[in-house]
Amino acid sequence: MTNYLYRNVNKVTTNILQRMRNEGEKIAMLTAYDYSTARLLDMAKIDVILVGDSAANVMAGYKTTLPITLNEMIYHASSVVRATERALVVVDMPFGTYQGNSKEALNSAIRIMKESGADAVKLEGGVEVHESVDRILSAGIPVMGHLGLMPQSINKFGTYTVRATDPKEAEKILSDAAILEKHGCFAIVLEKIPAQLAKKVTESIHIPTIGIGAGGDVSGQVLVLHDMLGITQQFSPRFLRRYHNLSDEIINAITHYIKDVKDADFPNEKEQY
Numbered sequence: 613m614t615n616y617l618y619r620n621v622n623k624v625t626t627n628i629l630q631r632m633r634n635e636g637e638k639i640a641m642l643t644a645y646d647y648s649t650a651r652l653l654d655m656a657k658i659d660v661i662l663v664g665d666s667a668a669n670v671m672a673g674y675k676t677t678l679p680i681t682l683n684e685m686i687y688h689a690s691s692v693v694r695a696t697e698r699a700l701v702v703v704d705m706p707f708g709t710y711q712g713n714s715k716e717a718l719n720s721a722i723r724i725m726k727e728s729g730a731d732a733v734k735l736e737g738g739v740e741v742h743e744s745v746d747r748i749l750s751a752g753i754p755v756m757g758h759l760g761l762m763p764q765s766i767n768k769f770g771t772y773t774v775r776a777t778d779p780k781e782a783e784k785i786l787s788d789a790a791i792l793e794k795h796g797c798f799a800i801v802l803e804k805i806p807a808q809l810a811k812k813v814t815e816s817i818h819i820p821t822i823g824i825g826a827g828g829d830v831s832g833q834v835l836v837l838h839d840m841l842g843i844t845q846q847f848s849p850r851f852l853r854r855y856h857n858l859s860d861e862i863i864n865a866i867t868h869y870i871k872d873v874k875d876a877d878f879p880n881e882k883e884q885y
C-alpha cells in the first residue's frame with residue numbers, strides 16, 4: 613500500500629519525481645491542452661501534466677502527431693500553465709523542431725520555456741537525439757525522454773502496434789534508456805512495449821520510467837485524458853482503462869439542450885432578465 617508521501621507538496625518538481633521513484637510512490641501523469649481541463653487536473657492533484665503533441669490528434673483531428681507546429685504547442689502549453697499551480701508541466705517538442713540539429717533543438721526548447729512558462733520538455737528518441745538532450749540541458753531545461761512506440765516516427769514504423777517484441781529492438785531500447793539517463797534526462801516515457809522489457813528498463817536505470825501500455829513495473833503511468841474519460845471513442849487499445857464514458861454524457865446533455873430550445877422550454881422565466 614502506498615502512502616502518497618508527496619500528495620501535499622505545493623509544487624511537483626523533477627526532484628520530487630525522483631524521490632517518488634526512489635521511495636516506490638507511483639507517478640501519475642495525464643495530458644491536457646487547455647486551461648479549463650488543466651485546472652481540473654491540478655485540483656485533483658495529478659503529479660505531472662503532459663501537454664502532449666497528441667493535441668494534433670485530439671484537438672486538431674490530424675491522423676498523426678506530425679503536423680502540429682511549435683507555435684501551436686506553445687499556445688496549448690501556455691493555456692495549461694496559466695491553470696496550473698501544483699503539477700509539473702511537461703511539453704512535447706513537436707516533430708521537426710529538435711531532430712535536425714542541436715542548436716535548433718535548443719532554440720525550440722527555449723521558446724517553449726520562455727513563451728509558455730512550462731517546467732520541462734519531452735522529446736522522442738534515444739542515441740539519435742543525445743546531442744539535442746545535451747544542448748537543451750546545458751541551458752538548464754529539464755528533458756523527459758520517450759522510447760518504444762514513438763508516434764512522430766509512425767511513417768518509419770508503419771504501424772501503431774506494440775514495439776520491441778524482437779530482441780534487437782529490445783536491446784536498442786535498453787541501450788537508449790541508458791544513454792538518455794547518462795545525458796541527464798530526468799525521466800523516460802515507455803510507450804507500448806512488452807511489460808517484461810519495461811520492467812527490465814526500469815530496473816536498469818535510476819531515473820523514473822512512465823509507462824503507457826508498458827505494464828505495471830514502471831515508476832508511473834500516463835494516459836491521454838480524452839481516452840481515459842471516454843471522450844474519444846474510436847480508440848480502444850488493450851492498455852487503455854476507461855474511467856468514464858463522457859462522450860455519451862455530453863451527447864445526452866446536448867440532445868437535451870436542443871430539445872429544450874426547440875420546445876421553447878429554455879430559457880424559462882428565472883433564466884432571463
Ligand code: KIV
Nearest residue numbers: 643664665666801834
Ligand atoms: O503526446 C502524448 O500524449 C504522449 C503520451 C501518449 C505519452 O506523448
